[in-house]
Amino acid sequence: MPRAIEHQHHTGFFVRGPSPAARLLLFSLLSLVLLATDAKLNYLTEVRQGFLALAHPLQLIANAPRNLIQNVGAYFHTQTSVVHENSVLRSQALKHAAELQRYKTLEVENERLRKLLGAAQLSSQPARLAEILHMGRDPFTHKVVVNLGSRQNIVAGQAVIDEVAIIGQVTRVYPFSSEVTLITDKGLSVPVLVERNGLRAIAFGRGHDAMIELPSLPTNVDIRVGDKLITSGIDGIYPTGLAVAEVTHVDTNTDTPFAHIIAKPLAGIENHKQLLLVSIPKVDRPADSNTLQNPDPQQNVASPRNKKAVTPKRHGNN
Template sequence: MPVPGHQPPPFFKRGLPLSAKLTIYLALSLALLVADLRLRYLDTLRQGVAILTYPLQIAAATPAEFVRNTGNYFSGLVGLQRENERLSANQLVAAQELLRLEQLKAENSQLRGLLDMRARVKVNSIAAEILFTARDPFSHRVILDKGTSQGVGPGLAVVDAEGVIGQVTRVFPLHSEVTLLSDKEQAIPVVVARSGLRAVMFGTGTGLMELRFLAANADVQLGDQILTSGLDGVFVPGLPVATVVRADRDSGESFGRIICKPIGGVAKSGSVLVLGRAEPLPERPAAENASPERSAAGRIGRKQSEPESQP
């Protein structure tokens, strides 16, 4: 207990000097560090402090993380847009190449079919391309890129890789006009491949063809293939023409109605063959070479028409 009126010495009033306090604290810190290094007694305390300060760390790092994530999002969005544009352009180029390859494949198949057709018909032929369809809506005609300059003549048969499509009706120096078999003014002598029945096929003007003047009980069935008979001297015999798709038979009618679908067609290919004739057509007989009966009749008619001479 302090004595009243007694003052403590200056040493106890001031305490330890700062250098002494620093030395003590450093020594204590080193001792604690060495003890923790050897005994690991502060691990539990350290883990507890880390748990308690973790929310504070998250709260402190959230603004910076938000800014960094926002920047990454927008930069990634721009990169994805550029990548999408690049992939779309590559896809467009690939689609164009694929379409071109498909067209080349189809054209190659058509040309192979034409080569097979040329080898099968055994006649001279001229390869041609279909330029466009004639403008007349009431007729089925197409225009070829070959004319008299290339040896195309009127009346020649025109085929594609599948079968007959028509006949040359008009010829010009550099192009020609082909009337399709489906035209209502076109007719072709044919034969039914299965039964050997001969007939004449006419166009209907609607894209189909009709076998006319056949008896109602004629041996024609659905799916029968119709071939050229070659009786006209224009179309080579044995060329595919059409397939029977409908056969209407009425017992009360003398003739049946048999509808066929053309095998070849301009919608299937753009390349065709203009076939020459297997044998030249015989020349038309001249008036001098007519039969004696007709010549005599002609002479008699001329004599009767001549005035009698005066004696």
């Protein structure tokens, strides 16, 4: 009992503890002192760096979940962006490749049009530039359809050429298009002559291949491999001197009376889209005998004024 009373009467200051206000004031003063000391003397720099070094692993551990979530989100976002960008770049690459191919095609076409223009200027007959619309409907014939017709003054029979040689002939005309039969068609013939010696012949298309042949020529004919065939102009359709083909095969078998001569057309019959339609050459018809004797047709008719002059005199007794 006395010990309990003695314990109650001897409660000290630190056993009870300072009040909250005293603690706030104490720590505030301590903070101010430390701040002033650190600002003036930099005594606590090393202490602060030591605390930061000790706290760095804890910061890494605390920030690990957030960094992991950010990295995972950034990975998926980057993956999606890369896939989308790859798709866009691939599409652009294909587009640019197609445009580049189109530019190359246009460049080749432009160069060929320049050659066609030069061929039109060198031709003695007027020529019209035409474009192939489509091939003929019959697969067993060598025909094409061009975009010029009777409305553009195209007539059947006009020769068709490219910048190198003869391609064929206009065989059918529609209002806005025309059918061109190629020289390799079996139904078309071209009067030709050998440029080396002037030998005349008729070239026919073989039909089953892109070649022509010269039938009905004797075995002793003077034609060699490599001879160039040009138009003779005797048909009045093809201008004289246009290149046609080059002889590639000559077979003079003694068992047959005729030679087997094959030639390859020089024109790009199946390779191009533009061609030239040459006008039919105008042939000056010679004047007939009556016209040569009487240039003025009015002189053949006897007028009343000169009847007496043209009436023969009678000889005899009146």
